[in-house]
Amino acid sequence: MVGGEDCATGLSLGHARSISSWPPPLARISRSEPNRMQRPTIKTIAQETGLSIATVSKALKHSPQVRPETRAIVVAAAERVGYELNMHGVQLRTGKTYQVAAIMTAPGPKQQEWEGVEYAQLLSGISWALEESPYRVSLYAVRSFEESLAAIRQIVSLKKADGIIVSGTHADDPRVRIMQEADFPFVTYGTTIHNDPHAYVDADNEQMIRRSVARLVERGHRRIALINPMSDLTYAVTRLDAYRHALEIAGLPFDPELVVHGRLTPAFGRESVLTMSRLPDPPTAYICANEASALGAFSGFHERGLVHGRDAVINATDDLNVSQYFAPPITTYFLPIHEPSELLGTYILRRMEGGSPESLQTLIMPKLIERSDDRVMPRG
Structure with missing residues (x-):
C-alpha cells in the first residue's frame, strides 16, 4: 500500500513473526481436507465444539467477552475443520482496517545506519504485542517531521488505519493535536510538554x-x-x-x-x-x-x-x-528497546478498545550499568 504518494511509504509487514502480527492466526489456517466441497463456516465450528454460533463468532473476533480457554477451543476446532477467516468480509462489516500505522523517520543513506537497527527492533516489539490480536503493523517511512505530519493527516482523513504509533515527539506537537481533534487512537514514543494529555511510552x-x-x-x-x-x-x-x-x-x-x-x-x-x-x-x-x-x-x-x-x-x-x-x-x-516497543503495541490496542489516554502513560527508568569507575584523574 502507499501511505502518501508524495510524503510517505506505507509497508504492510507480513508473514515474518518477528516483524508482523498479520495475518491473524485464524486467517493463516489451511484446510485439513482440501478436497472438501463445502467451505467450513462459523456454524461448522459451533457444531464441532457444541458452542453457540454467537460465542464462536465473538471468539473469532477476539472479543474480551470470551474467556481465553473458550477461545482456545474455538481456535483448535477451526484448525481441525480448515476454517479460513474472511478478513475482507470482517473489514466490510466492521469498517475497520485492522492496521496500526507506525510512523518513523527512515534512516538516511549516510551515517544513520544505527537508526535502522533501532527501528527494526522497535517494530519487532510492537508486532509481538499485537500477535494475538487481529491487527498488523503498517510501516510509514518518512524523511522529515513535515512528511510525518502529512502522513498522519492522510491516515486520519482517509481512515487508512485504526490506530497510530508515532515517534520523535516535539514539545508542542501538531501531529498530536490533529489526532486528538479527530478522536483518533494513537500512542507516542516520547512525551510532549504543551499538548493535552495523551498515551505515551518513553524513557525517564x-x-x-x-x-x-x-x-x-x-x-x-x-x-x-x-x-x-x-x-x-x-x-x-x-x-x-x-x-x-x-x-x-x-x-x-x-x-x-x-x-x-x-x-x-x-x-x-x-x-x-x-x-x-x-x-x-x-x-x-x-x-x-x-x-x-x-x-x-x-x-x-x-x-x-x-x-x-x-x-x-x-x-x-x-x-x-x-x-x-x-x-x-x-x-x-x-x-x-523491547520494553518500550511492546508497551507501545499493548497501549495502542487499549486505546483502540476505548482506554483513556491518562491511564496509558509510562516513563521507564533505564538501569544503570557501571562498567568503569569514572572518577576524575588529577591533571598535571
Whole structure:
C-alpha cells in the first residue's frame, strides 16, 4: 500500500513473526481436507465444539467477552475443520482496517545506519504485542517531521488505519493535536510538554540525566558535557532542563559551550568531542544521548590523543547494549528497546478498545550499568 504518494511509504509487514502480527492466526489456517466441497463456516465450528454460533463468532473476533480457554477451543476446532477467516468480509462489516500505522523517520543513506537497527527492533516489539490480536503493523517511512505530519493527516482523513504509533515527539506537537481533534487512537514514543494529555511510552530522561550528572559530580567531575539530540525534540528539552537543574543542585555553573545539539550519529559525537576538547577548560566527562554518538566520541578521543579514564570519561544512554563491547566498555543507562516497543503495541490496542489516554502513560527508568569507575584523574 502507499501511505502518501508524495510524503510517505506505507509497508504492510507480513508473514515474518518477528516483524508482523498479520495475518491473524485464524486467517493463516489451511484446510485439513482440501478436497472438501463445502467451505467450513462459523456454524461448522459451533457444531464441532457444541458452542453457540454467537460465542464462536465473538471468539473469532477476539472479543474480551470470551474467556481465553473458550477461545482456545474455538481456535483448535477451526484448525481441525480448515476454517479460513474472511478478513475482507470482517473489514466490510466492521469498517475497520485492522492496521496500526507506525510512523518513523527512515534512516538516511549516510551515517544513520544505527537508526535502522533501532527501528527494526522497535517494530519487532510492537508486532509481538499485537500477535494475538487481529491487527498488523503498517510501516510509514518518512524523511522529515513535515512528511510525518502529512502522513498522519492522510491516515486520519482517509481512515487508512485504526490506530497510530508515532515517534520523535516535539514539545508542542501538531501531529498530536490533529489526532486528538479527530478522536483518533494513537500512542507516542516520547512525551510532549504543551499538548493535552495523551498515551505515551518513553524513557525517564529527567531522572536519568539528574542521576548521571550527580554520579559524575560525586566522582569529582566539574566540567560535564552534554551531547544532546536535536533541540526541537521533547527529550532534548527534558534532558537539558534536567542537566541544568542537576548542575544547580551541585553548585556548578552552567556553561553553554558544554552543550551541543544535533542528529545522534557517530560523526556528530566525534565532532562534538573534537570541538569541546579544544576549549581552554575542556570537559572531563561527556554524557552522550545514545551509543552511536558515544562511539563517535571515542573516535574523537583517539584523534585528540585522549585516554578514557585518564583524560576524560564517556557515559551514554544505551538501548542495544552494544557499549559493553567498546574498548574500554563504558558506563550506561540501559533500556532494552523491547520494553518500550511492546508497551507501545499493548497501549495502542487499549486505546483502540476505548482506554483513556491518562491511564496509558509510562516513563521507564533505564538501569544503570557501571562498567568503569569514572572518577576524575588529577591533571598535571
